[in-house]
Amino acid sequence: MSTEVRVPTLGESVTEATVATWFKKPGDSVAVDEMLCELETDKVTVEVPSPAAGTLSEIVAAEGDTVGVDALLAQISDGAAAPEPKAETPAQAPAPAAASGGGENIDVMVPTLGESVTEATVSSWFKAAGDAVAQDEILCELETDKVSVEVPAPAAGVLSEIVAAEGTTVDASAKLAVIAAGAAAAAAPAPAAAAPAATASAPAGMKDGPAAEKALAEAGMTRDQVAGTGRDGRVTKSDVAAAVAAGGSAPAPAATAPAPRAPVAADQAAREERVKMTRLRQTIAKRLKDSQNTAAMLTTYNEVDMTEVMALRNEYKDLFLKKHGVKLGFMSFFTKACCHALNEVPEVNAEIDGTDIVYKSYVNMGIAAGTPTGLVVPVINDADAMSFAAIEKAIAEKGAKARDGKLSMEEMQGGTFTISNGGVYGSLMSSPILNPPQSGILGMHKIQDRPMAINGEVVIRPMMYLALSYDHRIVDGKGAVTFLVRVKEALEDPRRLLMDL
Incomplete structure (x- = not known):
């Protein structure tokens, strides 16, 4: 009896992958869930575990082959068949x-x-x-x-x-x-025979x-x-x-200490390093520029007094952690505020498809996250229907996956609006770039104490600049400003979020 090893689900809209590496060869014994091979899609690497214990009797898709979803990769035979391929293995090399x-x-x-x-x-x-x-x-x-x-x-x-x-x-x-x-x-086989220690x-x-x-x-x-x-x-x-x-x-x-730099008086070229851009970086550059060239992108700004959000968070963060097992951060407040504002200004949550405008009755919130390999945007589906605790848990889970490089294609697709928090890196003000085909992206920034005039008096308040970049082809200035004002109002009086105001 044999068990088929097939291509697993690769994610939304991903229909094929390339077999990158086989970790086992025909005749090898394998255990349940032991990694057999790796597949590469456009953005992620997918490991294929063994569905059963036995012997890898046949590899159908070799390294470098392109395979579709559910395609046959290999065959695993049950235990009794294991010794037969093993006996043939030594004769295969020559x-x-x-x-x-x-x-x-x-x-x-x-x-x-x-x-x-x-x-x-x-x-x-x-x-x-x-x-x-x-x-x-x-x-x-x-x-x-x-x-x-x-x-x-x-x-x-x-x-x-x-x-x-x-x-x-x-x-x-x-x-x-x-x-x-x-x-x-x-x-070809001679070097291996002459120096077995080097190839071991x-x-x-x-x-x-x-x-x-x-x-x-x-x-x-x-x-x-x-x-x-x-x-x-x-x-x-x-x-x-x-x-x-x-x-x-x-x-x-x-x-691996770096080589000493050339003397200052040396030729300038000797003190420079020219490195060709990777194709991934070239693609990122092209997509960002295409976004600017395609959308009529405009940015509007406002500022928000974070006093009430910070006070509410400080008051309930211990109880929140004890009950829900996750820390209460600022991102859940911003996500909730944006969902409320998107309900009132739906064009910011829409997209252009040819000559049509597609309005969304749901909010799939993209949360931009920095990783060692670059910026990724995991998506929290139906964020408008989630509680504060559910949002914080989803952000923590997706953030951990992003840092570990374990995000799947499906988890980075389908976003309708994005929040980018440059404040964690110390940014005071920026103009975020749209993530096509989305029509809006909110930029959060550093919270900084500033003197503010409140009721005729100068007081120190924790202030944050907000930036909304939007596609002016479908979002008018009035809608963009209204959206940002609604976000500001919800954050400056968080009770509005509870009462859906």
């Missing part, structure tokens, strides 16, 4: 060389990059011309708009020519290199999965500090987590 006796040249082509992706940039070559390569050994890495794609060798042999050098932009059907198969391929920990050209590399970087560890349990000793994300839990630490900072 097989490709023996089979390739024709002396032919094999082209290494750009693999399938994904729907609507037409080009990529060659970021790294792991082999040089003249190097022996084994079948499925990683030759190079390509960068697309959002993900990195590893290119394996289609056959064993010698890398006779590199056609696309590092930094070259190639289209989806381009040739990357040429492998000379045949008699020369017999030399990390075979030449082997790379860990993207999620594992990211986890290593975030933990400040090198792969030598982690015992890999994946195929050929590859490190998985769970291996990194286990090493961190065991108290692993990285002595790297002392060993």
Whole structure:
């Protein structure tokens, strides 16, 4: 009896993924929930656990293959079948060389990059011309708009020519290199036999999965500090987590001291570093500029006295934490205030679709969050129907996932309005950029004590500047100002939120 391993649900509107890394090979024994492989979508990496214990009898979708939702990835046979593939494993390594006796040249082509992706940039070559390569050994890495794609060798042999050098932009059907198969391929297994100690920990050209590399970087560890349990000793994300839990630490900072700067009098070019933008950063830049070019974006400002919100929070924060198990922050007040204002000014919660305006009778609130890899915007669905406690719990949960890089595609889609809190970084005033196709985004800022005239007297109050950027194509100035005034009123008298005023 065998069990099928299929592509899991990838998230809203995501229909396909690329098989990035297999951690197991045919014949390996697997346990329930043990990680078998990693899939890459446009924005996130998805791990595929084993649905049953047994032996990985067949891999249907190889590394680099593009697969759809629910596509068959592999087959797992029950326990009794386990010994049979194991007996064949030692004979598999030299097989490709023996089979390739024709002396032919094999082209290494750009693999399938994904729907609507037409080009990529060659970021790294792991082999040089003249190097022996084994079948499925990683030759190079390509960068697309959002993900990195590893290119394996289609056959064993010698890398006779590199056609696309590092930094070259190639289209989806381009040739990357040429492998000379045949008699020369017999030399490929030799280095491994001559130096088994070097390949025991990390075979030449082997790379860990993207999620594992990211986890290593975030933990400040090198792969030598982690015992890999994946195929050929590859490190998985769970291996990194286990090493961190065991108290692993990285002595790297002392060993990687930056090289001394060139003398001040030296040529200026010698004291500069030019680094090519990653395709991800290029895409972010393009999307932000497209937002400015497409929407008639305008920003209106106001300020809010945070005295009442701060007093209410200080009075009830201990009881709130005791009852709900989550801290009472400012974001739930702002989320509630925005939901009330959006009900009164629905065009700020709408979007343009061609020549139509789509009004939303719900609020899916995007909460911008900074992470080590950049800004992400997890979405809290139906925030207008949630309590203060539910909102705080959702923000805490999504924030933790964002910091750990565990947000799914589905959790970052479908937002109708966004709140961005630059105040946590000390920003006093800014003009946030719209997150298309949304028509509004609220910018929060630093709370700062300022002298204010209250009832003819000068008093010190904790003040915050608010900024609303909006699409002037569907939101008039009156609507934008009304929205911001309603947010201000709700925050300066939080009782209005309780009475829906």
